[in-house]
Amino acid sequence: MGDCRFCEKPAGFLRYVHKECESRYKEGKNKIISLVEHIGFQGGNISSLEKQINDQALSDFIEKTELNKLIITGWEKAVERAFDDGVLTKEEEISLTALIEHFSLTQEKLDKNGAFSKIVKGAVLRDIFEGKIPERQKINGNIPFNLQKTEKVIWVFQDVKYYEQKKRTQYVGSSKGISVRIAKGVYYRTSAFKGERVETHQTIHTDTGLLGVTNKHIYFSGSGKSFRISHDKIVSFEPYSDGIGLQKDGVTAKPQSFVTGNGWFTYNLITNVAQL
Ligand SMILES: [Zn+2]
Structure with a gap:
């Protein structure tokens, strides 16, 4: 008799998972992704989001170490949705940034599929539409352009x-x-x-x-x-x-x-x- 790798109760002869446990685990992961997506796109209370995530993880056999990846996937989906309806609004930028800060998400991981760069670009375009000169790109090293005095x-x-x-x-x-x-x-x-x-x-x-x-x-x-x-x-x-x-x-x-x-x-x- 093997034990279910999710609930750790006997799973039956030569079995290591309960079908129900496995599907609860999968659905739980999707739920966490969409919770993050929702808050990233619409804004909302991040502390209660975190509590919901932890509750979900606990009831659906999701390990703490798996959460970071799920949160990033949710965040990427929120970025996609933010751009679906046109440009990145100030509000969308604020709620996406709030998630990064709260969960200490790294730029490197957020940009694995280009989502982080996309919000920077969206924000640059919004600045320009508003008549502002954006200063959002960090430029490393020397730029070989011979700029004029007031040129940015x-x-x-x-x-x-x-x-x-x-x-x-x-x-x-x-x-x-x-x-x-x-x-x-x-x-x-x-x-x-x-x-x-x-x-x-x-x-x-x-x-x-x-x-x-x-x-x-x-x-x-x-x-x-x-x-x-x-x-x-x-x-x-x-x-x-x-x-x-x-x-x-x-x-x-x-x-x-x-x-x-x-x-x-x-x-x-x-x-x-x-x-x-
Ligand atoms: Zn089980």
């Missing part, structure tokens, strides 16, 4: 692929899709970035490097090429699933594109900073 760095993307194009329409099916108007800015949802990049012989991967966005310019600094473009010299923007395309003023200007890996953030950032 808003964001630096790393390992950005810079392409020069001889012809446009390298992206198929990209559309600006669903957008939301927020104060002065126009915000495009993630669903707007489904365009597929089709590389043709006219698209030349010219360099790879840092792409910096300041309140005045866009900077690029690669191993072979470095330049800056003033926001008001850009006549059009093109949203891509993994980056942005720009067209500068002037008849001879070639379309340029930057692949950052995140079109949603890059496009919303650059187009709205240009309006600051």
Whole structure:
């Protein structure tokens, strides 16, 4: 006779779990995840959340050591939901941050699937929509950009692929899709970035490097090429699933594109900073 690994009572010949115990354990874990998701998204009393979590764990055979992972999963789901309905609101940011502090969740674990970076990016975009210059990215090391006196760095993307194009329409099916108007800015949802990049012989991967966005310019600094473009010299923007395309003023200007890996953030950032 083996003992059930959940309730530790006899489970029967050659058996080590009761089916009921196992499903209680699984459901209990899901419940904890959704409790955290709910508070992370809607806000609420975290002390009573913690009590609920502990009660749930106790009654459903969930070990204390398992809780951290469940709380992080719930938190990630709350981030997803916060972005579902548009931008990250101040309230959503506050309740998500409160969970981090209360449960001492580490940035490293929260960012395993990119959720932590996503709220930083959401908050950066919200600052810009509100006309503020965000100071939310910690920049390590020196930035190779020759900044002007009153110029402020808003964001630096790393390992950005810079392409020069001889012809446009390298992206198929990209559309600006669903957008939301927020104060002065126009915000495009993630669903707007489904365009597929089709590389043709006219698209030349010219360099790879840092792409910096300041309140005045866009900077690029690669191993072979470095330049800056003033926001008001850009006549059009093109949203891509993994980056942005720009067209500068002037008849001879070639379309340029930057692949950052995140079109949603890059496009919303650059187009709205240009309006600051
Ligand atoms: Zn059992």
